[in-house]
Amino acid sequence: xxxKKEFVIEKFLQLSAIITILTxxxxxxxxxxxxxxxxxxxxxxxxxxxxDWTPLFSKKQYGILPLxxxxxxxxxxxxxxxxxxxxxxxxxxxEYAPRRVRNFVKPALELLAAVPTVVYGxxxxxxxxxxxxxxxxxxxxxxxxxxxxxMGIMIIPIxxxxxxxxxxxxxxxxxxxxxxxxxxxxxxxxxVVVPAASSGIVVSVILAISRAVGETMxxxxxxxxxxxxxxxxxVPVETLTTYIVQVxxxxxxxxxxxxxxxxAAGITLFMFTFALNTVSHWLKNKYRERYE
Amino acid sequence: MSRIIKINRLKNSGFQVLGIIGTLIGxxxxxIFIGDILMDGLTRIDWDFITSLPSRFPEKSGIFTAMMGSIxxxxxxxxxxxxxxxGAGIYxxxxxxxSRLSKILEINISNLAGVPSIIYGLLGLEVFVRxxxxxxxxxxxxxxxxxxxxxxxxVATRESIKAVPQSIRDASYALGAxxxxxxxxxxxxxxxxxxxxGVILALSRAVGEAAxxxxVGALAYVPxxxxxxxxxxxxxxxxxxxxxxxxxxxxxxNAAAAIIILLIITFGMNAIAIYLxxxxxxxxxx
Amino acid sequence: MISVMTNEENKVLNTNLLIPKTDPSKDKDYKIRTxxxxxxxxxxxxxKNINLKxxxxxxxALIGPSGCGKSTYxxxxxxxxxxxxxxxxxxxxxxxxVDLYKDKVLLERLRKDVGxxxxxxxxxxxxxxxxxxxxxxxxxxxxKHFIQERxxxxxxxxxxxxxxxxxxxxxxxxLSGGQQQRLCIARTLAVEPNIILMxxxxxxxxxxxxxxxxELIFELKNEYTILIVTHNMQQAGRxxxxxxxxxxxxxxxxxxxxxxxxxxxxxxxxxxITGRFG
Numbered sequence: 001x002x003x004k005k006e007f008v009i010e011k012f013l014q015l016s017a018i019i020t021i022l023t024x025x026x027x028x029x030x031x032x033x034x035x036x037x038x039x040x041x042x043x044x045x046x047x048x049x050x051x052d053w054t055p056l057f058s059k060k061q062y063g064i065l066p067l068x069x070x071x072x073x074x075x076x077x078x079x080x081x082x083x084x085x086x087x088x089x090x091x092x093x094x095e096y097a098p099r100r101v102r103n104f105v106k107p108a109l110e111l112l113a114a115v116p117t118v119v120y121g122x123x124x125x126x127x128x129x130x131x132x133x134x135x136x137x138x139x140x141x142x143x144x145x146x147x148x149x150x151m152g153i154m155i156i157p158i159x160x161x162x163x164x165x166x167x168x169x170x171x172x173x174x175x176x177x178x179x180x181x182x183x184x185x186x187x188x189x190x191x192v193v194v195p196a197a198s199s200g201i202v203v204s205v206i207l208a209i210s211r212a213v214g215e216t217m218x219x220x221x222x223x224x225x226x227x228x229x230x231x232x233x234x235v236p237v238e239t240l241t242t243y244i245v246q247v248x249x250x251x252x253x254x255x256x257x258x259x260x261x262x263x264a265a266g267i268t269l270f271m272f273t274f275a276l277n278t279v280s281h282w283l284k285n286k287y288r289e290r291y292e
Numbered sequence: 293m294s295r296i297i298k299i300n301r302l303k304n305s306g307f308q309v310l311g312i313i314g315t316l317i318g319x320x321x322x323x324i325f326i327g328d329i330l331m332d333g334l335t336r337i338d339w340d341f342i343t344s345l346p347s348r349f350p351e352k353s354g355i356f357t358a359m360m361g362s363i364x365x366x367x368x369x370x371x372x373x374x375x376x377x378x379g380a381g382i383y384x385x386x387x388x389x390x391s392r393l394s395k396i397l398e399i400n401i402s403n404l405a406g407v408p409s410i411i412y413g414l415l416g417l418e419v420f421v422r423x424x425x426x427x428x429x430x431x432x433x434x435x436x437x438x439x440x441x442x443x444x445x446x447v448a449t450r451e452s453i454k455a456v457p458q459s460i461r462d463a464s465y466a467l468g469a470x471x472x473x474x475x476x477x478x479x480x481x482x483x484x485x486x487x488x489x490g491v492i493l494a495l496s497r498a499v500g501e502a503a504x505x506x507x508v509g510a511l512a513y514v515p516x517x518x519x520x521x522x523x524x525x526x527x528x529x530x531x532x533x534x535x536x537x538x539x540x541x542x543x544x545x546n547a548a549a550a551i552i553i554l555l556i557i558t559f560g561m562n563a564i565a566i567y568l569x570x571x572x573x574x575x576x577x578x
Numbered sequence: 579m580i581s582v583m584t585n586e587e588n589k590v591l592n593t594n595l596l597i598p599k600t601d602p603s604k605d606k607d608y609k610i611r612t613x614x615x616x617x618x619x620x621x622x623x624x625x626k627n628i629n630l631k632x633x634x635x636x637x638x639a640l641i642g643p644s645g646c647g648k649s650t651y652x653x654x655x656x657x658x659x660x661x662x663x664x665x666x667x668x669x670x671x672x673x674x675x676v677d678l679y680k681d682k683v684l685l686e687r688l689r690k691d692v693g694x695x696x697x698x699x700x701x702x703x704x705x706x707x708x709x710x711x712x713x714x715x716x717x718x719x720x721x722k723h724f725i726q727e728r729x730x731x732x733x734x735x736x737x738x739x740x741x742x743x744x745x746x747x748x749x750x751x752x753l754s755g756g757q758q759q760r761l762c763i764a765r766t767l768a769v770e771p772n773i774i775l776m777x778x779x780x781x782x783x784x785x786x787x788x789x790x791x792x793e794l795i796f797e798l799k800n801e802y803t804i805l806i807v808t809h810n811m812q813q814a815g816r817x818x819x820x821x822x823x824x825x826x827x828x829x830x831x832x833x834x835x836x837x838x839x840x841x842x843x844x845x846x847x848x849x850x851i852t853g854r855f856g
Contacts (some may be wrong), residue, residue, distance in 0.1 A: 002470055009472050010387060016379030017388070017397050020446070022398050023439050027411060030418040085314050092311025105315055107566055112318050114493075114562050116500025118529040119551050123325040124535055126332075126544065156318045173700035177762070180656060180696075181713040181769060182689035184304040191716065196703050207406065214408020216503035217529070221536055241410050241503065248413075248507045254422070262507075266414045270407065277406035281399070296718040297686045 031270055034263030041257050047264065053227035053238075055261045062261065064268055066227035070144065070237035071269070074219050075212035077148025077233060078155060082208055085152075086159025087201065093160070094167040095189045106161065113157045121221030123154070124150040129222065142224030144238040151218050158208040166200020167193055203280045210276040214269065216241035240269045302387035326555070333548025341549060346513055346531070350542025355550050358531035361430070361510075362499060362557075365527055368434035369441070369498050370491070377442050377494075378487060381449025386475055405443035412440045413507025421508060428509025431521045436504050441494035448490020452483035485572025489565045496561035500554065502529035528554045609634035609773065609803045610655065617624045617650055624650045625740040628669070632820075634772075637795060637804045639818035639835065641714035641811070643850065646824040648807045652775050654678070655805070656692040657685060673773065690717065693766030694775045698782045699758035701750035701765075706742050709750045709761055715767035730766040736760040736794055756787025763794065774798065776806040780813065792817050811851060815839055823847045 039047070042062045050063025089109070093102050128146040133139050170193050178188040194201070224236025225246050238246070244262045252258045344354020380397075388394035416436030426432040427568035456479050464474040480487075505527055512534035514526045528550055583613050610632040617625035623645045632638050640648040650659060657678060659665045661686055671678045676837060678688065690713065705789075710729040719725060738760045742753070757809040759779060766774060776795070780788040795804060795817045808814050814821050822832040823842075831838060831847045842848045 006470055006472050011380045013383035013387060016376045017383040020397060020401050020404060020437075020442060021381060023415070023442070026419055027407065027415050028546075031411075034418065085317060088307075088311055088314035092315060093309070096308050096311055097315075108319060109315075111559070111562065112322060114496065114500075114558060116502075116529055116554060116558060118500070118502050118532050118536075119329075119555065120532075122329070122532070122547060122551060125536060127325055136525060150499050153318055171700070173696060173698060174702060176658065176694075176696060177700045177702065177765075178712070178716075179661070180658060180689055180694040181716065181765070182686035183716045184300045184686065186304040186307045187300060187716045188527055189307075191712070192702050194481070210406055214410065216408070216410045217533060220503075221533065222300050241408065243339055244410055244414070245503060245506050248417075248509070249512070263414060266411055270411050273406060273408055274403070277403055281402060294684060294687065297684050299718075300686065300716070 027270070031263055031267040034260050035095070035267040038257065038260035038264045041260075042264075051229045053243075056250075056257050060257075062264075064240075064265070066229045066268050067238055067240045067243055068268065069229050069231070070219075070223065070227065070240070070241040071213055071272075073231060073233065073237060074144045074148040074151060074215075074239060075209055076146060078151035078212040078215075079205065079209055081149055082153025082155045082159050082212075083205055086156045086204070086208070087163055089156070089160040090163035090167055090201075091189050091194065094164045095185050095193065106164075109157045109160060112154060114220055115154070117154070117215060117217040118221070120150045120154055121147075121218045124218055124222035136234065139234045140236055142222060142226075143234050144219075144223050144237050145233040147219045147221075147223035148233070150222070151212050151215055154215075154218070155208040155211050158211055159204050162204030162207065163197070163201045166197040166204065169200065170196045183274060198285060199283050203283050206280040206283075210273045210280070213276070214241065214273050216245060220245045240265045293352075296446055298339050316340060329548050329551050329555075333550070333552050336545045336549035337552060345515060350535075350540055350546055351536075353535075353543070353546055354378045355528065355531060355546075355553065357514045357517045358526045358549065358550070360530045361525035362527045363513070364430050364518055364521075364525060365434050365437065365505075366495060366499055368430060368521060369437045370423050370495055372434060373438035373441055373445055373494070374491060376438070377491070379446030380442070381446045381453065381487075382475060382480075383452075384446070384568050385450050385453040386471070386479065392490060401446055405447070409440055409501055410503040410507060412436055413504030415439070415506045416504060416530075428511070428524055429522045430518055430525045433505050433510055433525065433527075434521075436508050437501060437535070440501070441498050444494040445491055445496065447488075448493070449483075452486025452490070453479060455486065456482045456522050485568055489569040489572070492561050492565040492568070496558045496565070499527075499561070500529055500558055502527070502533055506533075528557075584793055607634070608632060608672065610805075611672040612651075612654075613672070615651075615654070615667065615669035615671060617647070617654065617659070617668075618664070618666040619662060624827055628829050630822060630829060630832055632805070634803045635799055635801075636819040637799045637806060637817055639814035640805060640807045640813050640824060641809075641821060641850075642824035642830075644809075647827040648824045649777055650823075651824065652777055652805055653694075654806050655773065655775055656689050657683075658694065660685075690769045691771050692773045692775060693735045693769070693771035695759070695763050695766060695777065697778045699755055699762055701753070701758050701761050703748050703749065703751055706750050706753070706761060707746040707772045710764050710768050712765060717769070729764075733761075734763040735767050735798075736764040737790070738764060739840070754787070756783050756790060759787065759791060760794065763791075763798075767798075772803065773803045773805070776804065778807050780807060781809060788813070791802050811839075823850065824854060825850070850856065 047062055047064050050061055051065050052061035052063050053066045054061045093105060097105065124146040128150055129139070129141060129143065132146060139145070174192050174196060175188055178192045183191070219239045220242040223239060223242065225238050225242055226236040227238045227243070228235065230237065243265050247258065249260045341354050342350060342359065343356050345357055347353045384394055384397055388397065395431045413436060416432055420426045420435050422427055422433035460478050461474055461483060469477070507528055511524055511526055512530055514524055518525045532547050532550045532554065535543040535550065598673040612628050612630050615625055616623060628651060640652060642648050653659045654667060654671055655673065655678070667679055670680070673692070675682065698742040702712060707729055710732050711725050714725050714728060730739060733742065737755060741757060750758065753761060780791050783791065792813065795806065798804060806818065818835045820833065821835040821838040823830045823838065825846055829843045831842060838847065839851060842851060
């Protein structure tokens with residue numbers, strides 16, 4: 001009797017775990033099947049080379065590049081903010097701050113990541129853009145600069161927390177050796193600790209980029225909905241994620257090409273984040289081996 | 293020589309100041325943002341705002357349907373994800389250790405944790421809404437969000453179970469307990485605080501999500517609060533998004549007011565999680 | 579083994595040394611004096627009233643069971659204990675008559691003059707060359723030629739040059755344990771210290787590498803004052819001129835190594851040396 005109960009429970013637990021695999025399979029299948037149908041109607045070469053994205057207009061063009069560039073531009077701005085600030089915080093917390101400060105600051109920073117992204121979108125549109133417009137006249141009401149900036153603030157904890165873990169993993173003996181030769185904390189951090197933790201820091205940055213690339217609400221609210229191939233941070237752009245939201249909010253017939261465009265955009269986004277996550281995973285395993 | 297030391301020290305102190313500024317900058321900006329929100333929205337919050345249905349007129353609009361939608365979504369997502377997430381965590385930690393399946397599961401879960409939430413929306417749209425014909429209902433929405441937060445719950449469960457020392461299990465086995473009895477009576481109670489912390493954090497993430505629900509087909513305008521899991525729904529983040537996109541200033545005030553309520557909910561959940569974690573860590577030190 | 583430097587090079591590093599190299603003719607002077615030194619970690623007293631004088635160009639072994647305070651004592655001379663929370667020191671720690679804890683001592687400078695070799699080899703995850711050049715670079719030395727000479731000289735001092743001269747660009751972590759430890763000694767020598775602190779430098783090494791390090795210590799004492807913490811009685815006997823025995827934070831006995839080993843005055847020393855407690 002007990003045997004049977006044990007068996008049933010184990011099977012239930014196993015099934016729970018397998019649901020995660022089914023989820024992955026589901027994502028891959030859904031995206032590839034719909035994207036495949038999409039590419040029977042739209043040339044894959046046009047998709048990756050044409051520079052206009054106008055599936056919702058009468059003259060339809062399916063070039064993904066403007067959406068991709070919008071995604072990359074906002075993510076790039078975000079990382080430009082998050083990398084230096086996050087890294088400085090990580091070094092400060094791991095090398096300088098007393099333990100008590102660290103125990104308080106770490107959860108406080110996590111708060112930044114706990115704020116719903118739609119709230120950040122509001123900040124970007126209602127606070128940051130009006131403020132920047134006073135400095136940069138001619139800046140558009142929707143732009144990638146504000147969206148990217150706020151997104152950068154949001155992903156600071158990803159960079160700072162994971163980088164700090166990497167810095168902490170550097171053995172104390174290396175710091176002692178450096179201090180023992182008369183280095184300041186900054187010299188020790190810059191020349192010994194940060195280089196030794198570099199792969200862990202790279203992992204944190206890749207994960208932060210991946211998060212920024214997949215972020216939706218901030219860009220949907222503040223960056224605009226105009227697909228545009230540009231690196232000008234002051235004008236409206238549209239990201240892959242915003243486009244999916246835009247279509248979802250409208251009335252698009254199921255089984256139409258327009259409907260399938262969101263899966264084409266989705267699979268592009270998925271491949272991108274998947275590649276980033278895989279690289280970070282691989283790097284993480286590699287540097288784990290080094291000190292163990 | 294001593295000049296160089298002085299320069300190095302100056303750089304060192306300079307960096308320390310930079311570190312403090314960097315640490316504060318994000319939090320200060322957040323404080324400014326929240327201050328701005330409070331100024332915009334605090335006066336708008338009253339009983340009418342909480343109990344009114346949405347309307348074309350900003351001053352008549354309320355958050356009621358969206359809030360009820362969020363509560364429905366929160367409860368249903370919790371009910372779905374709780375047993376599955378904890379079950380999967382227990383399986384990985386107690387049953388499948390070191391097997392090839394566990395290796396695959398582990399890589400898979402860490403990959404899922406990195407998939408953008410909007411992709412889960414596409415999955416939900418195709419599988420729950422279309423194939424299973426659940427429509428753009430609360431059920432489709434909460435199933436989608438449950439899949440989204442599963443990796444967080446699984447990871448938290450595993451971490452908490454890992455902290456339970458082997459000696460406790462050995463003691464239980466030595467008294468003749470079966471594997472599941474040991475898990476049920478020793479491992480789960482000992483790790484429950486940590487698991488709950490993870491679950492609450494995961495749910496607070498779910499409450500703030502808008503993108504996957506928009507893709508699943510949650511609406512910005514729902515005239516009545518949902519009554520069954522198969523009803524159409526809206527949630528607070530979507531209502532906020534909708535109000536932000538309106539030109540009239542009154543809607544911006546509404547958005548700010550709704551954001552205040554949403555932040556109280558998410559920060560409240562985070563505070564509970566942090567409190568649980570610290571209490572759990574204090575109570576049990578192996 | 580004597581370092582040859584032109585006057586010009588000398589200027590780069592050795593202007594107004596805080597701790598001058600002791601002139602061998604004044605051999606009778608003491609290099610290091612500790613007077614009534616007490617060390618506390620919060621409420622715990624790690625060292626109790628330590629009085630000890632150390633002559634230049636000698637090797638002094640610090641022995642005693644684990645937790646007796648010998649490592650704490652070693653680390654007061656480059657103030658490495660400063661990083662431990664709750665650390666407090668009373669009494670006088672004099673090096674060349676400079677009080678390390680009372681006088682205005684530049685910490686970075688002190689650590690250049692008082693080098694340290696650690697228990698486990700801890701080369702930086704950089705090239706062999708970068709490891710030895712590290713100390714010079716953090717002092718702002720830019721002259722590449724000068725750095726190159728110093729690196730070569732230091733590696734020759736530790737008899738590692740012939741083994742690594744073709745692999746200077748190799749990662750130091752690829753060297754064997756014994757080579758790594760000699761590299762760490764070279765890294766210390768490259769900035770021309772005059773005192774070297776060694777904290778059980780061979781405890782992580784095999785007997786062959788240990789032998790090489792011991793020979794090296796014997797050579798180095800011609801130019802440096804060396805303090806070495808060791809658990810290994812034979813090692814203390816082989817390399818040191820004098821030995822100090824610590825027990826429970828107290829300095830029980832100090833004297834010529836052969837006296838300590840052959841006729842200790844105190845019973846506790848006798849018991850420890852003969853292995854009655856460990």
